[in-house]
Amino acid sequence: xxxxxxxxxxxxxxxxxxxxxxxxxxxxxxxxxxxxxxxxxxxxxxxxxxxxxxxxxxxxxxxxxxxxxxxxxxxxxxxxxxxxxxxxxxxxxxxxxxxxxxxxxxxxxxxxxxxxxxxxxxxxxxxxxxxxxxxxxxxxxxxxxxxxxxxxxxxxxxxxxxxxxxxxxxxxxxxxxxxxxxxxxxxxxxxxxxxxxxxxxxxxxxxxxxxxxxxxxxxxxxxxxxxxxxxxxxxxxxxxxxxxxxxxxxxxxxxxxxxxxxxxxxxxxxxxxxxxxxxxxxxxxxxxxxxxxxxxxxxxxxxxxxxxxxxxxxxxxxxxxxxxxxxxxxxxxxxxxxxxxxxx
Amino acid sequence: xxxxxxxxxxxxxxxxxxxxxxxxxxxxxxxxxxxxxxxxxxxxxxxxxxxxxxxxxxxxxxxxxxxxxxxxxxxxxxxxxxxxxxxxxxxxxxxxxxxxxxxxxxxxxxxxxxxxxxxxxxxxxxxxxxxxxxx
Numbered sequence: 001x002x003x004x005x006x007x008x009x010x011x012x013x014x015x016x017x018x019x020x021x022x023x024x025x026x027x028x029x030x031x032x033x034x035x036x037x038x039x040x041x042x043x044x045x046x047x048x049x050x051x052x053x054x055x056x057x058x059x060x061x062x063x064x065x066x067x068x069x070x071x072x073x074x075x076x077x078x079x080x081x082x083x084x085x086x087x088x089x090x091x092x093x094x095x096x097x098x099x100x101x102x103x104x105x106x107x108x109x110x111x112x113x114x115x116x117x118x119x120x121x122x123x124x125x126x127x128x129x130x131x132x133x134x135x136x137x138x139x140x141x142x143x144x145x146x147x148x149x150x151x152x153x154x155x156x157x158x159x160x161x162x163x164x165x166x167x168x169x170x171x172x173x174x175x176x177x178x179x180x181x182x183x184x185x186x187x188x189x190x191x192x193x194x195x196x197x198x199x200x201x202x203x204x205x206x207x208x209x210x211x212x213x214x215x216x217x218x219x220x221x222x223x224x225x226x227x228x229x230x231x232x233x234x235x236x237x238x239x240x241x242x243x244x245x246x247x248x249x250x251x252x253x254x255x256x257x258x259x260x261x262x263x264x265x266x267x268x269x270x271x272x273x274x275x276x277x278x279x280x281x282x283x284x285x286x287x288x289x290x291x292x293x294x295x296x297x298x299x300x301x302x303x304x305x306x307x308x309x310x311x312x313x314x315x316x317x318x319x320x321x322x323x324x325x326x327x328x329x330x331x332x333x334x335x336x337x338x339x340x341x342x343x344x
Numbered sequence: 345x346x347x348x349x350x351x352x353x354x355x356x357x358x359x360x361x362x363x364x365x366x367x368x369x370x371x372x373x374x375x376x377x378x379x380x381x382x383x384x385x386x387x388x389x390x391x392x393x394x395x396x397x398x399x400x401x402x403x404x405x406x407x408x409x410x411x412x413x414x415x416x417x418x419x420x421x422x423x424x425x426x427x428x429x430x431x432x433x434x435x436x437x438x439x440x441x442x443x444x445x446x447x448x449x450x451x452x453x454x455x456x457x458x459x460x461x462x463x464x465x466x467x468x469x470x471x472x473x474x475x476x477x478x479x
Contacts, residue, residue, distance in 0.1 A: 004479070021428050024400035025478070032348050034479060095349055096374035102395060103384035109391040116398055120349070120379045 008039035015142050016044070020115065023142050027117055030134045041134055044141035051083075051140035051147045052271050055161035057127060057187065058171030060153025063197040065104040067171060067254040067263075068150050072105065072114055074260045075146055081113040083144040085135050087128050089152045090120040097121075101150060115144065126160030127151035133164045133290060146267075154187060162190035163289045166282070167270045169193045169263075170247075172211065174203040182214035191215075191247040192270050199251040199259055212249045303333060311336075348477050350470060351379045352403040355392045357420060360410035361385060365438065369405065372463030378470075389416060393423040396432060402474045405466075406453075408438040414447065421452035431475045437461065 011029070014022035029037040056064050068084055075082045086101035097120035108114035117135065124130040128151055139147045151161050162168045170191035182188060194215065196208045248266050252259035274282075303312040315332060318324035354370045356363055363385050370380045381399050383391070396404050404424070406417060413436065421434055436448065437457040445456045454473060457466055 021397055024398055028351075028400045029478065032477070036478070090379075091374065091377075094375055094377045096377045097349070097379045098370055098374045099379060099381045099399075102381060102399075106383055106387065106391050106395070109388065109394040116395075118381050118399055 002035075002039075004035035005039045008036045009043060011036065012040040012043045012141070015138065016047075018112075018143075020112070023115065023138070024117070026138055027135055030131050030138060031119060031122075031129070033131060037134070041137060044138060048137050048140040051136075051144055052167065052267070053136050053140070053147050053149060053165045054267055055149045055151065055165030055168040056171065057151040057154050057158070057161050057168065058197075059155070059173070059176065062153075062171040062173045062176075063254045064150050064153070064171055065101040067195065067197055067252060067260075068101075068148050069104045069107070070252070070254045070257050070260045071148065071264065072108060073257065074264050076108070076111065076113055078264075079113075080145040081143060082146045082148065083115040083117070083139040083142070084148045084150060085117055085119055085132055085139070086150040087119045087121055087132060087152050090122045092123070095122075115139065115142075121152055125158070127154045127158035128160055128164060130293070133286070136164065156184065156186040159187060159190045163282075163286050166274055167192045167267055169195055169267075171195050171197050172207065173198050174201045174207045176207070179210050179214050182211050188215065188247075189244060192245060193263070193266050194247045194249045195259075195263060196249065196251045197254055199253040200256070204251055208249050208251050215249065216246055299337075302337075308336060349377055349379045350403065350474055351381065351399065351401045352405055352470070353381045353383065353392070353396050353399060353401040354405045354407065355383045355387045355395065356385050356407050357387050357389060357392060357416040358408055358410045358412045359386060360408070362409050363407070365409075366407040369407065369437065369463060369466065373467060376463065376467040378467070389419040389423050392420055393427060393429070396424065396429055397427055401432065402477075403433045403435065403470055406434070406436045406438075408436065408440070411439070413438070413440050414444055417448055417453055418451035425452070433470065433474050435466070435470070437466075 011022045011026045015026050026040055029040065056068055058064055065086065072082055084105065088097055088099045088101060090097045099118035099120060101118055102116055105116050119129045119132060119135065121129045128149065132149060136147045136149060149161060149165055151158065168190050170187055172194060174196060188194065194211055196204050196211065198204060250259060250263055250266060252263055302308060312333065315324065315329050319326050319329045352373060354366050356366050370382045373380050381395065381401060383395050392404065406420060408416065417436055424430065424432055424434065434453050435455045435457065436453050440456050440458065448456060455469055
């Protein structure tokens with residue numbers, strides 16, 4: 001076995017056996033995308049898929065970290081082990097990051113059933129780090145029943161977490177937008193559960209009522225099939241069309257824990273429904289996203305490797321200088337993979 | 345493969361409520377390209393060491409203004425050693441009399457940065473003393 005392979009086996013086996021230091025070292029390897037991480041993930045993957053992966057997303061300041069802390073308390077009260085991957089943005093300028101999500105979660109220092117890990121996004125757009133899904137896989141293998149993936153503060157279209165998680169919770173704060181915001185495409189569409197946090201603030205009930213009205217009404221398939229202009233063929237087509245989700249809308253006050261037991265119950269209900277096969281498409285989408293990310297990374301490595309590096313660079317330069325169009329450039333690179341010679 | 349930023353935990357042990365300095369340092373080290381985990385005020389040594397372990401930080405930076413440094417800082421370094429984190433660089437800052445520094449260094453605090461230290465000096469010290477990354 002290679003040196004990386006034996007170190008990976010050592011770390012992976014210790015992490016699964018409950019060694020938290022080994023788990024933390026392994027997560028660092030995953031973040032740094034080392035050979036150790038790859039070997040460990042190959043070893044661990046077959047025994048994963050048991051944890052419930054829950055994505056927590058929403059605008060900056062909506063209360064994601066505070067809600068995660070409240071969820072930890074609730075989950076520990078029923079004796080389940082919980083891990084958190086909390087992502088904060090990296091600076092696009094210096095590469096540095098301020099990871100501040102632990103501030104709200106520090107009460108669990110002596111509890112071995114809780115493991116919290118901060119991650120910097122390291123230039124990855126979409127709300128997570130490129131390695132967050134792999135980190136969740138490692139935590140799954142280490143035996144955590146629930147893995148919470150807390151995204152960076154998101155806007156309207158950072159929906160990546162929905163592909164990474166079994167259940168996606170979107171947090172809203174009271175009075176953050178009107179009914180038109182609620183029917184825009186994007187983040188709210190990927191929610192399995194919508195939580196209006198800061199439930200003690202004025203307007204929380206009204207915000208929840210607006211979201212309920214808009215999200216459940218627009219998701220009704222009857223509106224489409226009742227249209228007299230639809231032909232029978234169009235009916236069938238409409239049936240095949242991807243259906244919007246119909247998220248539950250809950251109210252929580254994360255600072256006091258109010259509404260959090262109901263949220264945990266909703267998470268469990270959603271997971272139970274997923275086990276009945278409804279989440280099969282989501283699992284397939286996740287597998288596809290993971291595999292394509294690795295394929296694309298490996299392609300890039302090959303094009304920048306010793307054999308193709310100089311020719312790749314001159315092809316890219318030709319595009320930059322408008323001597324070559326990007327489509328022809330891409331075709332030339334792909335032809336190289338199937339044995340063609342790469343020339344700029 | 346990719347660049348690996350140095351990861352540092354900035355923590356405030358003990359009961360003093362003055363975290364402006366720690367926050368300025370956290371932000372300054374962010375600008376130096378570090379990944380900074382900030383845990384906030386009133387941290388027990390156990391909380392700090394658990395966070396250092398779970399986050400797998402390269403450095404623990406402790407900010408303390410309360411005068412309790414001779415009790416709290418050696419407790420942090422002892423717990424770090426007990427939990428196998430003896431390769432983690434420990435630095436301290438805040439109000440720490442010069443006379444106390446040798447004893448703290450003896451206890452495993454690598455460097456003590458007094459008032460007036462620039463962030464660039466802290467960053468340079470850390471870069472030259474931090475453990476090398478695992479391949």
